[in-house]
Amino acid sequence: MARPIRFNAFQMNTPSHQSPGLWTHPRSSSERYxxxxxxxxxxxxxxxxxxxxxxxxxxxxxxxVYRKGPDAALRHAVQVPLNDPLALVPLxxxxxxxxxxxxxAALTYEHPYTFARRISTLDHLSGGRIGWNIVxxxxxxxARNLGLDRQLGHDxxxxxxxxxxxxxxxxxxxxxxxxxxxRDKDRGVYTDxxxxxxxxxxxxxxxxxxxxxxxxxxxxxxxxxxxxxxPRGARFAAKHAEATFISGPSKQVIKQGVDAVRAAATAExxxxxxxxxxxxxxxxxxxxxxxxxxxxEEYRLHVDVQAALTLLSGxxxxxxxxxxxxxxxxxxDTDAGRSALASLSAADPRRDWTVREAAEFIGxxxxxxxxxxxxxxxxxxxxxxxxxxxxxxxxxxxxxxxxDMGAVVEHIVPELVRRGRYRxxxxxxxxRAQLLxxxxxxxxxxxxxxxxxxxxxxxxRAA
Amino acid sequence: MARPIRFNAFQMNTPSHQSPGLWTHPRSSSERYxxxxxxxxxxxxxxxxxxxxxxxxxxxxxxxVYRKGPDAALRHAVQVPLNDPLALVPLxxxxxxxxxxxxxAALTYEHPYTFARRISTLDHLSGGRIGWNIVxxxxxxxARNLGLDRQLGHDxxxxxxxxxxxxxxxxxxxxxxxxxxxRDKDRGVYTDxxxxxxxxxxxxxxxxxxxxxxxxxxxxxxxxxxxxxxPRGARFAAKHAEATFISGPSKQVIKQGVDAVRAAATAExxxxxxxxxxxxxxxxxxxxxxxxxxxxEEYRLHVDVQAALTLLSGxxxxxxxxxxxxxxxxxxDTDAGRSALASLSAADPRRDWTVREAAEFIGxxxxxxxxxxxxxxxxxxxxxxxxxxxxxxxxxxxxxxxxDMGAVVEHIVPELVRRGRYRxxxxxxxxRAQLLxxxxxxxxxxxxxxxxxxxxxxxxRAA
Numbered sequence: 030m031a032r033p034i035r036f037n038a039f040q041m042n043t044p045s046h047q048s049p050g051l052w053t054h055p056r057s058s059s060e061r062y063x064x065x066x067x068x069x070x071x072x073x074x075x076x077x078x079x080x081x082x083x084x085x086x087x088x089x090x091x092x093x094v095y096r097k098g099p100d101a102a103l104r105h106a107v108q109v110p111l112n113d114p115l116a117l118v119p120l121x122x123x124x125x126x127x128x129x130x131x132x133x134a135a136l137t138y139e140h141p142y143t144f145a146r147r148i149s150t151l152d153h154l155s156g157g158r159i160g161w162n163i164v165x166x167x168x169x170x171x172a173r174n175l176g177l178d179r180q181l182g183h184d185x186x187x188x189x190x191x192x193x194x195x196x197x198x199x200x201x202x203x204x205x206x207x208x209x210x211x212r213d214k215d216r217g218v219y220t221d222x223x224x225x226x227x228x229x230x231x232x233x234x235x236x237x238x239x240x241x242x243x244x245x246x247x248x249x250x251x252x253x254x255x256x257x258x259x260p261r262g263a264r265f266a267a268k269h270a271e272a273t274f275i276s277g278p279s280k281q282v283i284k285q286g287v288d289a290v291r292a293a294a295t296a297e298x299x300x301x302x303x304x305x306x307x308x309x310x311x312x313x314x315x316x317x318x319x320x321x322x323x324x325x326e327e328y329r330l331h332v333d334v335q336a337a338l339t340l341l342s343g344x345x346x347x348x349x350x351x352x353x354x355x356x357x358x359x360x361x362d363t364d365a366g367r368s369a370l371a372s373l374s375a376a377d378p379r380r381d382w383t384v385r386e387a388a389e390f391i392g393x394x395x396x397x398x399x400x401x402x403x404x405x406x407x408x409x410x411x412x413x414x415x416x417x418x419x420x421x422x423x424x425x426x427x428x429x430x431x432x433d434m435g436a437v438v439e440h441i442v443p444e445l446v447r448r449g450r451y452r453x454x455x456x457x458x459x460x461r462a463q464l465l466x467x468x469x470x471x472x473x474x475x476x477x478x479x480x481x482x483x484x485x486x487x488x489x490r491a492a
Numbered sequence: 493m494a495r496p497i498r499f500n501a502f503q504m505n506t507p508s509h510q511s512p513g514l515w516t517h518p519r520s521s522s523e524r525y526x527x528x529x530x531x532x533x534x535x536x537x538x539x540x541x542x543x544x545x546x547x548x549x550x551x552x553x554x555x556x557v558y559r560k561g562p563d564a565a566l567r568h569a570v571q572v573p574l575n576d577p578l579a580l581v582p583l584x585x586x587x588x589x590x591x592x593x594x595x596x597a598a599l600t601y602e603h604p605y606t607f608a609r610r611i612s613t614l615d616h617l618s619g620g621r622i623g624w625n626i627v628x629x630x631x632x633x634x635a636r637n638l639g640l641d642r643q644l645g646h647d648x649x650x651x652x653x654x655x656x657x658x659x660x661x662x663x664x665x666x667x668x669x670x671x672x673x674x675r676d677k678d679r680g681v682y683t684d685x686x687x688x689x690x691x692x693x694x695x696x697x698x699x700x701x702x703x704x705x706x707x708x709x710x711x712x713x714x715x716x717x718x719x720x721x722x723p724r725g726a727r728f729a730a731k732h733a734e735a736t737f738i739s740g741p742s743k744q745v746i747k748q749g750v751d752a753v754r755a756a757a758t759a760e761x762x763x764x765x766x767x768x769x770x771x772x773x774x775x776x777x778x779x780x781x782x783x784x785x786x787x788x789e790e791y792r793l794h795v796d797v798q799a800a801l802t803l804l805s806g807x808x809x810x811x812x813x814x815x816x817x818x819x820x821x822x823x824x825d826t827d828a829g830r831s832a833l834a835s836l837s838a839a840d841p842r843r844d845w846t847v848r849e850a851a852e853f854i855g856x857x858x859x860x861x862x863x864x865x866x867x868x869x870x871x872x873x874x875x876x877x878x879x880x881x882x883x884x885x886x887x888x889x890x891x892x893x894x895x896d897m898g899a900v901v902e903h904i905v906p907e908l909v910r911r912g913r914y915r916x917x918x919x920x921x922x923x924r925a926q927l928l929x930x931x932x933x934x935x936x937x938x939x940x941x942x943x944x945x946x947x948x949x950x951x952x953r954a955a
Contacts, residue, residue: 212523
């Protein structure tokens with residue numbers, strides 16, 4: 030069949046994620062993010078709909094560029110308050126049997142030795158359904174609260190990230206042999222110490238002499254997501270990521286991004302088609318075109334322009350409160366700007382954006398397109414996006430999470446199945462096996478599979 | 493009624509916790525620690541039995557003093573492999589409605605800004621049933637893998653711990669006013685920014701200028717456990733802990749400990765009776781005395797002396813592989829030694845211990861007594877321990893977790909209820925409300941209630 034279309038659900042442990050202001054909708058119950066029931070209901074819906082995964086974003090900081098302070102973010106619930114995404118993973122894992130669970134964790138903010146154990150634990154508890162979105166951290170407010178005066182420089186941050194990956198690969202992939210745990214009750218041997226290896230890592234940023242505390246989990250290394258938009262970030266993603274996220278308002282922008290990321294993967298010696306690319310989108314649908322359009326109009330009434338600009342200011346580092354809403358946005362040369370604003374304006378030659386237009390654009394579903402219509406119309410557009418850009422699927426934002434995901438499951442999934450463009454009954458197994466049809470371990474060509482420990486022999490020995 | 497007897501279940505996310513060797517028992521299925529099903533089955537059993545809490549230990553390191561290496565720990569599964577306890581909390585919380593969940597986290601190993609959010613998230617998801625066992629870290633192997641050449645000195649560690657508590661109290665107790673979150677859809681105000689305060693913490697070890705990322709959780713500060721045995725540790729516990737753990741082989745040793753901890757609480761200006769004290773114990777029971785004794789004999793067959801000495805060496809810092817099993821243990825003057833070995837020997841004037849006796853003693857249920865017999869006999873002993881030592885209850889270790897806890901619930905709980913010494917149907921609510929009959933917030937006299945932020949006014953304001 031033609032390439033299947035993949036769905037990911039883009040979520041965050043916060044009242045309001047990518048549709049600033051929509052928490053004020055009469056049918057919004059955003060406060061349910063505090064309850065297990067919400068996450069379980071959502072996860073079971075996604076699993077029923079054959080989604081690849083639920084994907085949990087995180088920032089560990091506040092959007093405080095707009096008006097040079099956090100007031101607007103607090104007032105409009107722009108990704109604050111924000112709870113720990115990792116705590117949701119065991120709940121979702123236990124309430125589902127197949128759904129992948131992708132979780133964002135910024136690696137500059139936790140030591141790799143403790144982080145590796147945290148992830149191994151979740152991979153065990155979920156039967157190997159954990160994905161990790163590798164983020165190097167981009168909000169200065171987070172760095173300040175962690176006692177760092179400022180973030181590391183952008184390129185240095187990626188050097189640290191490369192070493193961090195080296196440490197966690199060693200812990201996950203090399204520290205325990207597959208046959209290290211024997212659980213031999215007769216001999217009284219739980220683990221054969223000859224098959225457990227200290228990683229002896231002594232690097233520029235980290236010293237980790239010992240071995241991993243967790244026994245090998247189903248995937249060992251979690252399924253790896255990354256979304257690096259800068260040249261250095263794209264190279265990092267091309268080296269490490271098994272799936273990547275991309276966002277932009279038009280097929281042309283997205284196609285450029287997909288081509289670039291696959292070229293970068295090729296340059297790293299990896300199979301470019303083995304890298305899954307999801308584009309951010311909001312699907313607004315219903316039983317009829319009229320119902321879908323009516324829903325979209327109703328959503329637009331609740332978009333909050335100030336909240337949207339708070340988000341946009343945080344992404345780009347530009348305080349948009351100093352600009353008039355009718356000003357045209359110029360190309361902004363910051364790291365984050367390249368990934369956010371540049372994709373709206375300079376990279377899309379067909380139009381200029383005013384500040385207001387940009388706010389209204391990202392005000393519903395963030396930086397991706399809104400795909401609206403009845404099942405036929407939406408399916409047509411999804412197929413066109415997939416076939417014309419080379420993406421593998423969509424990272425679906427929401428206005429009202431349960432309603433929007435529910436409408437996709439009710440209307441869009443059956444239509445795509447009819448067209449032979451959706452896996453109606455996806456196979457179970459680990460997340461990697463489901464997404465790449467291989468695994469559960471990293472592919473042989475992946476850098477995590479090739480990591481070496483300084484002195485693999487002799488193993489851990491008593492003096 | 494006479495003071496009720498409280499039960500806590502002492503567990504760890506590892507195949508073998510306090511009964512080294514018992515994982516080899518034919519009915520042991522220690523590998524179930526990797527599955528959600530095990531933890532849910534256990535938690536529901538404990539809740540049915542009216543336990544106060546399940547309490548999850550952690551060490552983040554390896555017992556590598558015995559024979560100067562980790563071989564024995566690996567071979568005999570002496571608290572290794574060891575997974576993250578925090579991942580179990582959401583599972584247990586969702587599978588129960590009343591049970592408390594105490595979790596150990598060493599504060600030297602995670603930044604207070606991220607840790608505070610992690611705990612607030614769990615307190616939200618559990619409806620306020622989280623307890624935190626404050627540990628300052630005591631295994632050198634953990635410090636080495638986190639890039640610290642050696643642990644901080646013992647007293648400096650407590651200075652850092654005091655500052656750490658200061659930071660998390662500020663985040664939990666002072667950063668968000670009770671009425672900060674308004675969720676006013678009509679006005680479009682989720683949080684009133686005037687009621688959210690940056691904590692402006694600038695200390696010797698930590699700089700945290702910003703505000704807490706999580707909105708106030710039911711308890712704000714989790715219920716606080718601590719078990720400091722050194723003089724400095726006892727002072728720390730007396731200042732911060734709402735419940736403490738104590739262990740020793742005899743009522744006399746325990747009574748000394750209880751008296752000391754309550755005197756220290758009094759010296760800190762707190763109500764000494766508001767501090768709950770749990771003594772570690774293993775209950776081995778059955779339908780008859782004979783059944784209980786037979787079970788105990790059967791357990792003894794699986795105690796592993798080498799594994800027990802691995803644990804004892806780690807606790808005391810003394811490599812017992814260099815001693816003959818028939819050597820008498822002398823008083824050992826190390827920090828950990830005071831809390832472990834000293835309680836076996838010098839502090840108990842009635843007997844000396846050989847190395848073998850100490851190993852056999854801690855080989856079943858760790859450092860506490862084994863209380864064996866039918867329901868009557870066990871209940872008699874529990875009442876005597878409570879009434880003669882001043883403890884409030886027991887932190888129950890296990891040989892086979894589901895069997896031992898199941899036997900307590902089946903035989904001991906009904907007998908104690910009959911005697912009016914057990915709350916058959918404990919009230920629900922937050923953990924603090926359940927255990928202290930007050931709350932859900934910290935008591936007014938607690939230092940966490942009195943913490944001040946440098947500039948509480950003005951609140952977070954835009955420039």
